[in-house]
Amino acid sequence: MRPVWAEVDLGAIAANTAALVARSSPARVCAVVKADGYGHGAVASARAALAGGADLLAVALVAEGAELREAGIDARVLVLSQASPDELDDLVAHGLDATVYTDEGIRDLGAAAARRAGGPRVRVHLKVDTGMHRVGAQPADAVGLAKAVDADAALELASAFTHCAVADEPANPFTDVQLARFDAVLGDIARAGIDVPCQHAANTAAAIDHPGARRDLVRVGIGLYGIDPSPALAGRLPLTPALSLHARASHVKRVAAGEGISYGLRYRPERETTIATVPLGYADGLPRRLGELGGSVLLGGRRRPIAGSVTMDQILVDCGDDPVEVGDEVVLIGRQGDLEITAADWASQLGTIAYEVVCAISPRVPRRYREPS
Numbered sequence: 001m002r003p004v005w006a007e008v009d010l011g012a013i014a015a016n017t018a019a020l021v022a023r024s025s026p027a028r029v030c031a032v033v034k035a036d037g038y039g040h041g042a043v044a045s046a047r048a049a050l051a052g053g054a055d056l057l058a059v060a061l062v063a064e065g066a067e068l069r070e071a072g073i074d075a076r077v078l079v080l081s082q083a084s085p086d087e088l089d090d091l092v093a094h095g096l097d098a099t100v101y102t103d104e105g106i107r108d109l110g111a112a113a114a115r116r117a118g119g120p121r122v123r124v125h126l127k128v129d130t131g132m133h134r135v136g137a138q139p140a141d142a143v144g145l146a147k148a149v150d151a152d153a154a155l156e157l158a159s160a161f162t163h164c165a166v167a168d169e170p171a172n173p174f175t176d177v178q179l180a181r182f183d184a185v186l187g188d189i190a191r192a193g194i195d196v197p198c199q200h201a202a203n204t205a206a207a208i209d210h211p212g213a214r215r216d217l218v219r220v221g222i223g224l225y226g227i228d229p230s231p232a233l234a235g236r237l238p239l240t241p242a243l244s245l246h247a248r249a250s251h252v253k254r255v256a257a258g259e260g261i262s263y264g265l266r267y268r269p270e271r272e273t274t275i276a277t278v279p280l281g282y283a284d285g286l287p288r289r290l291g292e293l294g295g296s297v298l299l300g301g302r303r304r305p306i307a308g309s310v311t312m313d314q315i316l317v318d319c320g321d322d323p324v325e326v327g328d329e330v331v332l333i334g335r336q337g338d339l340e341i342t343a344a345d346w347a348s349q350l351g352t353i354a355y356e357v358v359c360a361i362s363p364r365v366p367r368r369y370r371e372p373s
Contacts, residue, residue, distance in 0.1 A: 003250065004247045004248075006361055007244045007334070008243050008370065009244075009370045010044060010371055011373060012241065014048045014052035016239050016240060019237055020220045023208060023237055028055040028217045029053065029217070030054065031220060032059075033049065034059045034221070035359050038358050039361045040243055042059070043067065043068060044367075045224065045225070048372075050073075058219055060080055060081060061079065063090075066096075076097055079097065079099055081099055082102065083099075088108055092112050097122075099124075099125050100149065101127045101128075102145075103145065106124075106155070107148075109124065113154035113155060121153075122155050124156060125161055126145055126160045128185050130178040132165040136163070142189060146189045150194050157194065157195075157196065159196065159197065159198035160185070160189065161201060162178060163203065164201060167209070168230035179201060179213060198217055199216055200218065201215055204223035204224075205233055208233055209233055224242075227355070227358065243333065243358055244333055245331070247278050247332065248328060249277065249317075249324060249326055249330060251326065252276050257270060257272050261316055262307060264308070267307045267309075275307060276299065276317045276328070278315050283313060284313075284362045285362045287310065289310070291309060293350060297330050297331060298331040298335075298337075299331075299336075300324060303339055
């Protein structure tokens with residue numbers, strides 16, 4: 001068996017969820033487990049989040065919702081974007097909540113719901129674009145769309161929602177602008193005589209730092225997994241990282257001073273050194289430039305630099321003159337002794353966000369789940 005694994009602490013996910021539930025109360029919590037639970041495993045993460053107090057789940061794709069249903073999870077599951085016509089029969093069959101933001105989307109969803117005569121009405125969430133301009137109805141169109149949902153006997157208007165674009169930037173006033181636009185839309189819908197039983201706007205960042213965004217429900221993703229939504233919000237809510245990434249040294253050799261190491265031969269040690277090969281590479285989710293940008297690993301209780309370019313299946317680690325043996329454990333993300341490397345550390349070096357780091361860990365890295373003690 002390849003000596004590579006990611007360990008996921010399900011107790012940490014449950015505890016992080018509980019912390020977010022406490023911070024957001026009385027708003028309910030929707031746990032976002034799209035993208036295979038941000039790389040942590042969707043089914044296991046969903047169960048842990050529900051155990052921690054989440055009321056419902058959210059995914060990006062109908063297929064992701066179907067995976068949860070097939071695993072026996074019967075909690076409500078919201079598909080966060082409008083499904084394509086060829087996905088709608090599956091959405092209805094699996095009892096998923098639908099997002100809509102176009103006339104065509106409502107028409108097609110109503111037809112799919114009607115094809116399952118005698119089934120329950122499909123719960124519909126109307127998404128409003130208040131300024132992020134990714135997906136969502138234009139504010140001027142929202143009332144008409146709400147009326148269309150309300151008029152379809154096969155559909156049930158479950159909520160209206162929007163998404164905050166800059167909630168991870170506490171000083172940015174645009175979140176307040178978005179919420180004001182959202183409130184104006186909600187007022188227009190109410191004046192049209194349509195009841196919106198639930199409204200939601202907050203992601204993890206807004207749930208932590210923007211009470212006005214919490215409303216009836218918060219949709220939390222990255223915080224479930226113990227990762228701060230941005231450096232500006234680090235430490236605002238104590239969270240425990242749930243994922244760590246491990247391997248074991250697969251080869252060890254001495255390399256002479258000045259010898260080039262890895263592709264391009266750009267890493268050249270100033271003196272003779274021990275180089276350990278670790279069987280993880282960019283096909284496993286390690287960015288190719290991580291070593292060139294100062295990336296390191298933990299090995300033997302010390303921080304060691306990645307020597308040269310990350311290759312597809314392996315990295316090389318400079319261990320100096322310290323004793324290293326084949327089979328020694330290497331920590332790429334996580335703790336070893338008193339030292340820690342976090343997904344946020346990688347993100348800082350790479351000029352990206354920690355979300356991308358954990359989502360990029362490849363499916364070929366086995367996940368090992370640690371149950372709550």
